Amino acid sequence: MLISAFGVYLNSKLINPLVFYTSLHAICWPIDGLLIGILLLCSRRNWPWIMAGYMITTGTQLRLLGQPLSQVAGDVGCNVFEMVFAAAMLPGFTNLSDWLRRPGLILRFSVVVLIGAPLIPAVPWSAYTHVHLGEEFWSTVQHWVSGDALGIALFTPLVLVLASRETYLLLRPGQRLKTLVMFGLLLGTSWFIFHQTAYPVAFLIFPILVLMVDRVGFPGAVLAVNLVTIIAAHGTIGGMGPFMFVQGHHEPYRIMTLQAYLTIAMVMSFAITLTARDRDDFQEQLKLALQQMEVLATRDGLTGLGNRRLFDQTLDAEWGRARRQGMSIGLLLLDVDYFKSYNDMYGHLAGDHCLCAIASSFGTHLKRAGDLAARYGGEEFVVLLPGATLEDASVIAESIRKGVEALGLEHKGNATGVVTISVGFSAVVPGTVRPSQRLIAAADEALYAAKQGGRNRGVSASSHVPEACEA
Incomplete structure (x- = not known):
């Protein structure tokens, strides 16, 4: 309630008088x-208290201005409906990144909230x-909808952005200069657009907003549009800027055009941000899919180990590297003893x-x-050992063999009573050609010898590749 009351007081004493009133009506509310931004930040069970603070503060303020009670009740009631309806149509806010990824956000914000939420209460109020007051119906609807739509478009995202940690990262050391340059470019361009009457160049702001979304993200774009609003309102009210060319310089048309312009700028920032995040999400998903493939x-x-394809590719690469660097390369071939009988049993x-x-x-x-x-x-199984000598391969082979036996996996078809493996290993320094298959053949011959020798043992192959294979 206190937050709501303070917001109303700040709005009436500072924000509206500063830039948002013309001689005829408010540019935005x-x-x-x-x-609405505060409601999104808070739990729904606190909404009644926030709205109560608004109703008490605003109602008291309007009564002090001399408005009759029925008019105050209608005005406050319509605004409360608009704010609660708009907040209810938007997803709750936890953090900016997740909020921007909520499905259908751009449609809900641009159509339901910016158009529907102001329009519904505008009709009964008008x-x-x-x-009772003799005001023109459609003119009142128009002023209510355009002013409230722009107020929501500007200030709801601003509240969420200011509540987000992502915004303050714009000033971190590695990002600060880029942020200042982008805002300097935006403010300079905005001042030129809205403080001259020679050129109708309102469109110049849009490519800069696109660039800002790309360089400083959605928080930077939201802050940018709000700053543009201050400059644009100041210039337009002062009789300058591109909207002086609208409808014979009549102020109501200039203000309507300005309202539409600024609302579109914020909606465009939303749309570009969501498109960019969808693109980033797609790229991340594609990257993960490629990794999974x-x-x-x-x-x-x-088993989760490498497969035969990975082994063949790695062997080719390591064999070539070992040959270039004159290093040894080792290989183990391992076979589970009596595995067919294990499956049968x-x-x-x-x-x-x-x-x-075993693989684990x-x-x-x-x-x-x-x-x-x-x-x-x-x-x-096969184990490739780049840089390993025959002695290294022997140590690793024996370590693996003992490790498998120590697992204690029951196997009544094996004389040891547990699962064991036989290992054949070899190691060579490659010659001038590429006989990598000879390394496998040597280890396979050693594995055959281990099986013939009684299994559950490791046997080494010759430590050299025959000259015939190195031609």
Whole structure:
């Protein structure tokens, strides 16, 4: 209630007298936009208290000006309906980024709130003033709707922007100079447009607003349109600016044109902001989709390890790098012992769980950047070890073998009583050609030897590639 009363007092003592009154009527009514913004910031259970503060303050003010009670009740009641209706039609505000992404926001704001909310109460109020005060009906409707629409368009976003942390980031060190330059350009252009009568160049403000949305975002654009309003109102009331060319210089037409111009500027800022955010959201979703596609294309769906495609690509790249730099490259081939009998005994679902458990254990033993574990096919795995010597490969192979055995996965078909693996490993320094498949063949021969030797063991291949393969 106190906030509402203070808003009404500030509006009547500072904002309206400063720029928004002409000799005939108000250019806009800021209080409606201010209180709609406050309603959006507050829980709906507090709305009655906010409106009560407005009704008491405004009603008292109008009575002190000598208005009859029935007129005060009608005026205040119509404004309360307008503000509550407008706030109810807009999504509640938590933060600016989420609020701007709410579905249908631009349609609700530009049509329902800016047109519908002022128009609905304007009709009964204009009928009242026509009957009791002799005012022209359509002229009253026009003044009510245009003034309130502009007040809502300017001040509701302004309240939300000032309540948003995003706004104050415009003054952070890395952004401050850009912000000042953009506002300087806007204010200079606005002053030129509305303080001369030689050129009808009102359109110049729109490309600058588009640029501001791009450079300083929606908060900057909202602040910009409000600053343009001050300059435009000052110039137009003073008989300057492009709207002096409208309808033989008659003030009501100039003011109507100015109101439409400023309202369109704010709605345009809304539309551009939402379009830009939709574009950014689409780009982010596309980026995530591409990342997911890349994962699906290079990862094994069961174990989450790299798949055969990723392994082949990585082997080619690392083999070429090792050859250029004269480094060794190691490789392990691992096979789950008696896995067919495990599937027959425990079922394929248990077999899948077994493979996943083994794959998960690899991370404990592969600590070096660049090491790659992949599923090679069926129950076979491969580990690529860039920069590893045969001795390094031997240590890692034994560590992985012991780690799998330590998992203690029951396997009654294995003499050990638990799941084990056999490992064949090799390491070479590549020669002048690209016989990377020979590295795999050597590890495969070693794996065969490990199986023939009783399984649950690691066997090394020759530490060199035959000259015939290095021609």
